[in-house]
Amino acid sequence: MTFQIVPLNETASQTIKVILNQQSVRLDVYQRSTGLxxxxxxxxxxxxxxxxxxxxxxxxxxxxxxxxxDFVFVDTQGSDDPTYDGLGSRYVLVWGAFS
Known part of the structure; x- marks a missing residue:
């Protein structure tokens, strides 16, 4: 089992590109009034x-x-759902590959 932290910024809308499992992955992460x-x-x-x-x-x-x-958000200070203002610090995005 391998895990990788995907770096995110504390911005309300962002697009990042990463290589995961030897594949090109693009993530669009955006905040709405109803959640991330x-x-x-x-x-x-x-x-x-x-x-x-x-x-x-x-x-x-x-x-x-x-x-x-798969991708999982982890609250490092509790059990809240992520919001953009804590991305990359309180809320960490982890990708896990199971082999």
């Missing part, structure tokens, strides 16, 4: 749209999409 949301792109194809980001709740939920792992 994320889109996931794998090798240029959107595989998840508008997923709510919650503490310790996997974002992708579907092995068949080919990502080879």
């Amino acid at each position: 949301f994320m889109n996931v792109w794998l090798n240029g194809t959107q595989i998840v749209a508008g997923a709510i980001c919650q503490n310790l709740n996997p974002v992708v939920h579907a092995d068949y999409l080919g990502l080879g792992g």
